[in-house]
Amino acid sequence: MENYSRQILYKNIGQDGQQAIRKATVLIIGAGALGSSSSEMMARAGVKKIILVDRDYVEASNLQRQMLFAKRHADEKVPKVVAAKERLLAVRPDLEIDIHIEHCGPSLMARLSSQADIILDGTDNFDTRLLINDAAYKYGRPWVYAACVESSYSSCGFVPGATPCYRCLVPMLPAAALTCDTAGIIAPAVQMAVSEQVTTALKILTGQFAAPYYMRIGDLWDMEHRRFQIDHIQEENCLTCSSKHEYPALNETADQTMKLCGRDTVQVLDERITQEAVRQAVIHLDINVNTTPYFNEFYFEGQRLVCFNNGRILIHGTDNMNRARTLVNQLFG
Ligand SMILES: [Zn+2]
Numbered sequence: 501m502e503n504y505s506r507q508i509l510y511k512n513i514g515q516d517g518q519q520a521i522r523k524a525t526v527l528i529i530g531a532g533a534l535g536s537s538s539s540e541m542m543a544r545a546g547v548k549k550i551i552l553v554d555r556d557y558v559e560a561s562n563l564q565r566q567m568l569f570a571k572r573h574a575d576e577k578v579p580k581v582v583a584a585k586e587r588l589l590a591v592r593p594d595l596e597i598d599i600h601i602e603h604c605g606p607s608l609m610a611r612l613s614s615q616a617d618i619i620l621d622g623t624d625n626f627d628t629r630l631l632i633n634d635a636a637y638k639y640g641r642p643w644v645y646a647a648c649v650e651s652s653y654s655s656c657g658f659v660p661g662a663t664p665c666y667r668c669l670v671p672m673l674p675a676a677a678l679t680c681d682t683a684g685i686i687a688p689a690v691q692m693a694v695s696e697q698v699t700t701a702l703k704i705l706t707g708q709f710a711a712p713y714y715m716r717i718g719d720l721w722d723m724e725h726r727r728f729q730i731d732h733i734q735e736e737n738c739l740t741c742s743s744k745h746e747y748p749a750l751n752e753t754a755d756q757t758m759k760l761c762g763r764d765t766v767q768v769l770d771e772r773i774t775q776e777a778v779r780q781a782v783i784h785l786d787i788n789v790n791t792t793p794y795f796n797e798f799y800f801e802g803q804r805l806v807c808f809n810n811g812r813i814l815i816h817g818t819d820n821m822n823r824a825r826t827l828v829n830q831l832f833g
Contacts, residue, residue: 504546517706518546524705525549525596527616527641529604529632531580532556533685534646535622536568537694538701542620543588545702549596550588551612554580554622555603555767555812557794565687579794601794603769603812604628606750609635618701619643625761626670627749633658633666634747637740642704646697650683651721653693656714656730657700663713664734665741672733682762688720757821764817766824771811772832778807781831801827 508518524547528535531554539550558566558573558580566580573583581599588595602608604623613619613635621632621644629645636643642659645666658665696716703709711731718725739746756769778796782789789798795808804816805827815824 507545512708513702513706517702517708520706521546521702523548524617525551525615526701527551527553527612527619528622529553529609529619529628530622530624531568531584532562532622532624533565533567533687533690534648534694534697535580535620536566536584537690538620538622538646538698539584539588540568540591541694541698542701543592543595545698547595547705549598551598551600551616552581552584553600553602553604553608553612554584555601555808556580557806558583565685565690577792577795577797582794601808602810603767604631605769606631606635606752610638610750613639613641616641618704620697620701621645621647629666630670630749634740634749636660637665638745638747638750642709644697644700644704646693648689648693649685650719651686651689652717652719653689653696654715654717655693655696655700656716657704657709659704659709660741662709662711664730665738667740668733668735668738669715669730686720692718692720757825759819759821760814764819766815766818766821768813768815768824768828769811770813770828770832773807773811773813773828775809777832785831800831803827805831 557577558569560574568584568587579601637660644657646655714727716727806814
């Protein structure tokens, strides 16, 4: 407990609070800027276990704000969760950590949610947040939203049975047109979002998260910070948190091809894309391939392709989903 002496001294944590934190399993969806910082703060706070999910690898443009990663990780295109695990275990050798180099779809989300005491949002898009929201409410787990772009940040805690859900709030949220890939971001905005998110998580884990409930929004550059109360905005017919219990985001969608938000990249999930199929395709087409322990990378028809070992491929340099599917069919059809 000596490691946590300063946190235990803090009047709202104490020995009892630390014991509660010590028992917690935290599921973090996304290991980019938000997930890097929240996973490190939760590890240092003393949680028992972290489950980390991310589909991407480290790139040079991440290093400005994604605190767990070093230049080597970008040079070697190490998957974010692998680099994160290395760093988190250096900080906390006793931490239990499970990593998943995967797209977070409905079935994975459902499986992991039921193992977690709390879920932290480290994503950058509405669709995945709705998925987290629906899984959290279906399995009765609290979750904490966080977002940041440019110099602004926002956060909100959602607790099934106590607060309205994220789906209820969506009509009130600002338009999602800005992403950090299109509008940019400064690192302090990430740290503000995560500081609020982790504080809310500590309040939830120690049983001190209580009404009135707020969403908080701020802008560091403009030196503004506001909060608005969310207690009374539950949508009567919400598909997630009313008595309907439909959780629509948990339905498996037939469409397994998706644009990655602002990345000029299309992801295709297709079970034909096995390691053996990739090997056959590159031999057949006489393509040079860069093989890492986690994926095969090669150029095909002018596009850079990254094939992970679990039926998933990233087609970089296009946002045309038809073009992406055509390339996949040419390679694996
Ligand atoms: Zn709702």
